[in-house]
Amino acid sequence: MPRKLAYRNLPQLFLRAREELLSHFRPIITHFGLTEQQWRILRAIAETEQLEPREICEICQILSPSLTGVLSRMEDVGLITRTRMAEDQRRVLVRMTPKSEKLVAELGPLIVEQYKIIEQAFGAELINELYTVLDKVISIERGPIPQVKLPPRKELADY
Amino acid sequence: MPRKLAYRNLPQLFLRAREELLSHFRPIITHFGLTEQQWRILRAIAETEQLEPREICEICQILSPSLTGVLSRMEDVGLITRTRMAEDQRRVLVRMTPKSEKLVAELGPLIVEQYKIIEQAFGAELINELYTVLDKVISIERGPIPQVKLPPRKELADY
DNA sequence: ATGGAATCATTAACATATTAGATAGTCAAC
């Protein structure tokens, strides 16, 4: 007997909608030999001259262990430099290279162009609604959200 | 000279918003030893008794090569069965097992409960706005969306 | 000064994402 949950899968709608948009940007990014994450990172650094890894994690929605690898690869191909801070030997400074500066100078405008095309196709009102609603989800202060009580069992083998 | 693109990063807002919601469901799913994708798949199959891989790809937003691995692991731990169709030897039918039936019977209600909690915390209007806007992005028919012309070069080494 | 808590980055182990290509089966035209 097929069992249908009483609501639609909201997180999944996000995935679809995001893909609907991103699919029009991805070709541009990959054309330049970048991955989506690498572009996110370059774009973030380009706005501030330099960033620390934990800041990049926060801004780009990348977990720390993932970022370590991404930055290593980017360093290998000369897209960024990593230098430890003198004052605090735990921290690291990530900067762009001339190479990635050039890259962003070419790629950035294309992204902007594509964005305009998308705004045309989707309609400016829809895009604005998106910003509004997403911002509400993200930045509205709500107290701690309770968590349902979980039963004791944990292992798949128990079923 | 820090260079700021003229618009916010929309796909990234989706990531954040999605995480804002999913973070309240993830503990439930992992508590039962499932991954997010495994739960998406079980939930989809539970609604229709059986599905073919390409249908699962479509429904769950998982690419075919990823799905192959996920299904293999799920088969290994006895969450699903895979059987080739007699009429068309290319196609496969994926079904739940008694084990996963039990699992979904326990997990499903907890997800529904948590969903209600979240609806409370975020407000029913916001949730409804979300459905409305996301649906517009996903399911509105638009013609083919043009793609910006890309310059000839392609290799990172050229920079 | 010193030991323990906290912080930042990394490593390890596993699961998934992404792109390209391979494989095997189906089907229609010839």
Add this chain to the structure above:
DNA sequence: GTTGACTATCTAATATGTTAATGATTCCAT
């Protein structure tokens, strides 16, 4: 009944996501 286009799935190679644990510093209260 073969060929060739097409379809559904899978492999392979590389990149990233996820959770837990480690290593190296810094900080803070004693």
